[in-house]
Amino acid sequence: MHIREFQSMMRRIYFHRDSERGKDATYNWLLDEAEELREALKEQNVRGLEDEFADVLAWLASLANVVNIDLEKAALTKYNNICPKCQKARCECPFEQR
Amino acid sequence: MHIREFQSMMRRIYFHRDSERGKDATYNWLLDEAEELREALKEQNVRGLEDEFADVLAWLASLANVVNIDLEKAALTKYNNICPKCQKARCECPFEQR
Numbered sequence: 001m002h003i004r005e006f007q008s009m010m011r012r013i014y015f016h017r018d019s020e021r022g023k024d025a026t027y028n029w030l031l032d033e034a035e036e037l038r039e040a041l042k043e044q045n046v047r048g049l050e051d052e053f054a055d056v057l058a059w060l061a062s063l064a065n066v067v068n069i070d071l072e073k074a075a076l077t078k079y080n081n082i083c084p085k086c087q088k089a090r091c092e093c094p095f096e097q098r
Numbered sequence: 099m100h101i102r103e104f105q106s107m108m109r110r111i112y113f114h115r116d117s118e119r120g121k122d123a124t125y126n127w128l129l130d131e132a133e134e135l136r137e138a139l140k141e142q143n144v145r146g147l148e149d150e151f152a153d154v155l156a157w158l159a160s161l162a163n164v165v166n167i168d169l170e171k172a173a174l175t176k177y178n179n180i181c182p183k184c185q186k187a188r189c190e191c192p193f194e195q196r
Contacts, residue, residue: 001174003101003155013181013189020193023139034132041121041165050172053162057101057173060158064151067139074148075155076099083111091111095118 003072010061018062026066030059101170108159116160124164128157 001009010018018026037052064071078084083091099107108116116124135150162169176182181189 001101001170003099003104006101006173006177009177009179013177013179013187017189017193027136027139031132031136034129037161038125038129041125046167049165050167051176053158053167053169054172054176056158057155057169058177060151060154067147069144069148069151071151071155072099074151075104078149078152079104079107079111079156081107081111089111091115095115 003075004070006057007061007064007071010058011065014062015065018066021066023063023066026059026063030056030063033059101173102168104155105159105162105169108156109163112160113163116164119164121161121164124157124161128154128161131157 021029033052033055037049037056040049040052043049061071064074082089083093085091086093119127131150131153135147135154138147138150141147159169162172180187181191183189184191
């Protein structure tokens with residue numbers, strides 16, 4: 001599924017709620033899900049880990065909907081088959097940079 | 099672009115670095131980018147906001163590569179045109195739940 005289609009699906013299911021909640025509270029949910037992902041990374045439960053990755057992506061898409069950002073366009077504008085910093089297809093930046 | 103293709107692109111550009119850095123440090127970068135997104139949400143700069151959404155998605159894909167999770171499969175297993183909690187195409191969960 002295209003990134004854009006996933007964002008559209010999140011809009012269909014959740015935008016009536018996401019827009020009412022607003023960007024700050026939606027961001028806080030994203031951060032909560034990121035915290036749950038941190039916990040899941042400590043476990044050996046692949047299904048649980050998949051679940052948390054799904055939630056972080058879902059809330060990122062919800063937040064993008066609230067602030068009217070096209071996540072696919074944003075991602076491909078910055079990451080277009082090369083590292084945006086060193087411009088190489090296989091990143092050669094000093095290791096600290098990323 | 100499919101979610102899976104984006105993850106593969108991140109793998110081509112960054113996996114040699116992501117795998118060396120490991121899951122904990124890669125997670126910390128994801129969290130740093132989420133913090134930068136929070137700051138960008140306060141500004142009126144659409145391009146800067148797009149940039150931070152791109153980075154959060156990129157680091158989420160990098161982390162998924164490190165722990166060998168298929169982000170697209172994970173997302174579509176959980177979110178398949180209905181809310182996974184209330185099972186409705188337009189979520190009707192009690193507002194606190196999401």
